[in-house]
Amino acid sequence: MSATRTAVDYEAVIGLEVHVQLATKTKIFCGCPTSFGAPPNTNVCPVCLGLPGALPVLNKPAVEMAVQAALALGCQVRPSSIFARKNYFYPDLPKGYQISQYDKPVAEHGVVEIEVNGVTKRIGVTRVHMEDDAGKSIHEGFKDSPLNTYVDLNRCGTPLIEIVSEPDMRTSDEAYAYLTELKQILEFCGVSTCDMEKGHLRCDANVSVRPRGQEKFGTKAEVKNLNSFRFLKMALDYEIERQIGVIEEGGKVVQETRLYNPNTGETASMRSKEHAHDYRYFPEPDLLPLKISDKWLSEIKAAMPELPAARRTRFIEQYGLRDYDAQVLTSTRELSDYFERAAKASADPKLAANWVMGDLMGELKADGKEITDSPIPAENLGELVTLIAKGELSGKLAKAIFPKMLATGDAASAIMEREGLKQISDTGALGAILDEVIAANPKQVEQYKSGKTTVMGFFVGQVMKASKGQANPALVNQMLKDKLG
C-alpha cells in the first residue's frame, strides 16, 4: 500500500490540549514567586509544598489573565466556576491532587481562526480552565541519578490555563497553524510568554483517523510530549501514518496514551485505556466558587490589549501597509509595538515598515537577537525614515549611517552632525562640484551630447564621489541635466 494512496483515502481528526503558564509574578494559590531558574526547592512555602494544614488562596491576577486569554479566544466566561481536585499519586505532586477545574471551567465555547494555504478555517475552543502546576522530577544530572530521582518543587503551584480545542483539525499543518495562532494571541494579551523551551507552552494532541467521507470518529490516541512546533507536526504526521498503517493491515487502533520521542521521531505506547487514571474529580472544598461579576468582567475587558487580527486590519487601514507586511509586523506584540512607534515618529509609515522588516530585522536576526533587543530605539528609526522621506538623506547615506545607529544606538541626525555627513542641497556648492566633474570628463560630455544619455549615471556617480556621498542626488540629477542640456 503506497503512502500517497492512504493519505488520500483517510482523513485525520485532531484536537489539541494546550497548557499555558500565566505570566503572574506569584503562584496561583500562594505568594511564592514564579521566577524561573531559582535554586531547587527555594521558591516554596507550606501552601505550594502541600504541607499538612496548609490551604490555597486564589491569586486575583491569575484569574484576570485567564479571563483575558479566554476573551481573546472568543470564549464565554462563566459567572461562576468551580475548582476541583484531580487526584493521583506522583512524587512531584505534593498534595496528592492537582487543583484544577472540571465540569464548570472558567470559560467555554471559543473559536480561533487559522489560515492554511490561503483557506481560512475556524477551530472551536471547547474550554479554558485554570489549574496549578506540579513540580519537576529530575531523573538525570546527578551522580546517583541511576538510583535516585530528585524532585524540585519550585514550579509547584505555578498558574496554568489549559485550552482544549474541538476535534476540528484535519492535518498537521492545521494543528501547526492553530498552535501558532494561539501562541500569538496569548502573547499579545500579555498573559504568557509562551516560551516552549521553558515549558510555558505545552501541548498534547488527540489524534484519530477515519476513511474520508465517514462521519464517525475513529479511535483516538493521546500523544504527549509535543514540546516544539516542529515536534507537534512531526509527531502528528508519524501518528497519522501509524494509525492508517494499523487499519490498512487489518488491525484496530487502540485507545491509549502515547509518548512522542523526538530522537526517533516516533510515538510509543505509554499507558492503555485500562490503565488510564481515574482522577476521582470532586469540587475543591478549600476554595469557594469563583464568581466573576459583570462589573469585574467589564474591567478585565477594558484592560485588554488590541488583539493581532484587529491590529493587522488597523495597520492596513491606518498606515496603508500591504496585507503581507501587516501580517509580518503583527507576528509578535513586541514587533508590532516597535513598528507602530517607529511609524508614528516617521513621515512615511510604509517606508518605516520596509526598514523594520528589511534592514533592522535582517541585522537582528543575523545576531540572533529579537526586536526587544534592538539597539536602535523605534523613535530613532522613525527619524531616519523621516530624513529620507524629506530628502535630507540619500538612500545611500542612510545605508551608511544605519550600521552606526546599530552600533551606538544614536539618532541618525546626531551621527550626521558628528561626522559632517549632512546632505549638500546648496546649489552654489553643488554647482562648483558639477563644474569640476564636467571639466574633467570632456569625453563623456561629448557622448551625452551625441545622445547617449546613459552616461548621466556616470556623472551622478562622479559627483557623489567628489561630495563623499553627501550630494542630494535628486538635485544633482536636475542640475546636471540643466548644465549638460
Place this chain on the structure above:
Amino acid sequence: MDIAKLTIGEIRSGLKAKRFSAKELAGQALQFAEAENPKTNAYLRLCPERAMQAAEKVDAAIAEGKGAGLLAGVPVAVKDVILTEGLVSTCGSKLLERYVPPYNATAVERLEAAGGLVLGKTNCDEFAMGSSNENSAYGPVRNPVDLERVPGGSSGGPAAVVAQGTAVVSLGSDTGGSIRQPASFCGVVGVTPTYGRVSRYGLVAFASSLDHIGPFGRNVEDAALLLQVTAGRDPMDSTSAFAPVPDYLAEMEKPVKGMKIGLPKEYFAGLARETGDLVMAAVDQLKKLGCEVVEVSLPHTDYAISCYYIICTAEASSNLARYDGVRYTTRSEKGETLIDMYRATRGEGFGAECKRRIMLGTYVLSAGYYDAYYLKAQRVRNLIARDFSQAFEKVDALITPVSPFPAFKLGEKMADPMEMYLSDIYTITGDLAGIPCMSVPCGVTGTGLPVGMQILANHFAEPTMFRLARAYERAVQ
C-alpha cells in the same frame, strides 16, 4: 489556688492582684500535668520551654503595665491535629511521628498572641477519625471521670485534659461531633462554632468542608473566651468568614426570657433513658427561666449518617493522599519501586480506621459511582441544612442530646465500626449544616457518668447559643 479547677477569671484576677505570676502558674500547671497525665494518656507531649517563654512575656507585659491579652497566663492544650511551629505534631498517626511543622495554625498564633500558654499537644484519634480516641497510634486516652471508659473522640485528649484539670482550656477539632461528644463524655463544655468562624489554616485536614476548630472549657465563659480569641477572618483560609466577631462574654449575659427553643423529635428516639431524662430536665430548667419550648421536626435526619460517611470519607481519601512517604511522612523501608514504597508506607503507617475511610472515600469518588454516592450525598446535605434553616424560622435554638449514650468502656465498640459511628448520630447534622453547636454538661447518670445537652443555633448565632448555655449553667450552679 486549686490548679485543677482554675478558671480564666481567677487567673486574670490572680495575676492582677499579683497573687501569682504567669511563670509560677505555668510551672505549677506543667508540674501537675506531668504528674497526672500517666493516668489518662491525654497529653502526647508537653512543651515546657514554650510555655515558660510565653509566661515570661505575659509577666513582662504586666510589669510594664501593658495589656497582656484576653488569655494572659491561661494554660492551654492543643489537639495534635492543630499545628504548632517547631513542635512535633503527629495527628495521632505513626506516619507523622517525627513531623515538625514550620508554621503555627492561625488559631494557635492568635491564642498565643492573646497571652495563652500552650502547655502541650494532646492525644486524639488518628487524623481525627474516631469516636473513642482508641484509634490513636499512641495508645487510647482514658476518661478522667472513669479510667475504664473512653473519653470520646476524636478530641478525647483535649476533653480529658480540661476534665482532669491539666489544662484550663483546650483547642479541639470537630468534623462530625469530635468536640461535642467527648465534651459530653467527660463533663466539660465543648463548642463547634459556625463553619468559617475559626480559620482552618494549620488544622490538618480530615474532611475540609466539615472540619472545625473549637474550644473546650470547664465553663461556658472560658470556652467562649477561647473562641473569642481564635475567631475571625483569616486571609490564609478562603472559607473563613468576614462576619465581625461579637463580644461573646457580653452577649451571653443577656436574659433568655421569651426565647424559643425547639426540640427536634427525631433526636429523642432510641436514646438511653437516663440520657433522655437528663436532657429533658435541663430543658425544664430553661422553661423555668422563661423559655418557650416547642417540638419541631428535622425530617431528613435519618439520612445524616449515610450522607456524612460518604462526604467525609471522600474528602479524607483526597486529604490523606499526601502522606505518601516521599517527603515528611515516615517512609517504609520496604518496597523496590515507587508504587511499592507508597503501598508499604501507607499500609504500615495508617491505622485500620483511616484505611477503612480512605477505601470508602476512594470508592465513592470513582468513575461510575460519583453521581450515585457523592453527588447524591451533597444533595442530601443541602436538604439537611434546609431542615435547620426552616426550623430556625420558628425557633431561636434547638436542644438535643449530644450522644445517645454516655461514655462506654474501652474496647467495647472497637469490633463494630457501625455501632461506633452511631455515637455521633446527633452531632453530625450540625457539621453537615455548618451551624454552631455545643455540648453543655447537664448532669450525671446513676453510675456517675456525665451527660451533655446539645444546643444548636443558626449560622453565626453563637451569642444565642451561649446565652442559653450560660443561663442554664448559672441556674444549676
